[in-house]
Amino acid sequence: MDLSKVFSLDGKVALITGASKGIGLTIAEFFAAAGAKVVLSSRKQDKLDEEAARLKGKGYEATGIACNVGNMEELPLLVDKTVAIYGQLDILVNNAGTNPVFGPIHETSLEAFDKIMDVNVKAAFALCNLCFPHLRKSSSGSVINISSIGAISPEPGLGVYSISKAALVSLTKVFAREWGDSKIRVNAICPGIIQTKFSEALWSNEKIMAYMLKQLAIKRLGTTDEIAALALFLAAPGSSYTTGSIITADGGFTI
Template identity: 50%
Template sequence: MNIKEQLDLNGKVAIVTGSSKGIGLAIAKGLAENGANVVISSRDQEACDKVAAELTNSGLKAIGIACHIGKEDQRKALVDKTISALGGIDILVNNAAINPVFGPIEDADEAVFNKIMDVNVKAPWTLSNLVLPSMQERKGGSIINIASVEALTPGMGLGLYSTSKAALLMLTKNQAKEWGKYGIRANALCPGLIKTKFSQALWSNEKILQKVERALPTGRMGMPEEMEGMVCLLASDAGAYMTGGVYTADGGYMIAG
């Protein structure tokens, strides 16, 4: 196969959580543009349907299935509805995440800790387990967990979020190690500061933004669309020998002094 054929996702079914906006939306669009039939998923069915309609009107393949990934019954329904509608699952992008607090780790209460771990760690674990039988049946698949550079180095005020994303990296490595025998690959992508609503508290503060951008080799924050390429690579045959990997797309944040 030439490289274009390797990157072709025609016939593949992809679920992208948290894909009605931000990084998830960009990833879903990139997968669809490469030929995948994409399931747009977030908590709001109307938002999912709107994005799916926009992609479909552009000649791409997409459907919307709402899912609050923090709820067990909705996670199961997402997988069941996808298989019922599209026949199976080849690609799972665990993108949805939360960070409800900013401040010292000692100031957060247990309920907040539990909520972060439920959504950022438990949900990707259980969703991956739910898609496993379909991927086994289809003799392979690709799981892509969206982590963060915060999983690799501690940042002020984001301690619990960082901890959850670090746990996600180890989950990814264990998935890769245990499920390789089924032809299933698992990799993690660690974005840096990306201009989304999720990170607005950081980039809308001019002082913080200038400090970050001065330190970055690229000299700027990233855009959601700049996450598409790596995910499409990891989802496709072009990334067939890539598993258990942790990849940064951070403008050089991890090497900034």
């Protein structure tokens, strides 16, 4: 049995937001290693250029395009540039996220609420729609939304963030339902605590970590590689009958 094509992304073009570090960058590297041409996007062009050059040094095809996904006016240009460079778009990973507050939900301002919802939900909605004309031309269009276990069970101190990720789960299911006829699959990953800079407020807090570890079946933090491997599955032919799925990778926290 030849399984070489099950996880192959040869000939595919993938756009990954929040891809200058952490989970997004690791997903980009996994996709590139699987044969995809990857577009890394985040706010700072210099950091993107640095990471794209590093990937090219490994023999991969990568390009960095700066975009603040919280600014809706920048999103069409991101998609247009991607297609202008590579001529197609097969995979979208909505990974960019933000959480400018940590604490009780009643202390969260409306301004913070709007920013979280704009980046974590509205940008994903807008990018999906902007990418739709290109994804439906693909023989295997795939959208992967990076949600959170907070969508299933609210995380301590991350009330509005958890709300936004729950909305992203619902968004995933709606798009999956409506885009099936266009042969576009839409799935979401809900990571647990992954050791990245973004989640440092959680894993650097001894009290929170002690609580979290008690809840885990696998009593350790997750790695970006473990999330990227799952994203590769959802992007590749091996998951061709998988859509609308909300997959946790949380060490058993939500069992």
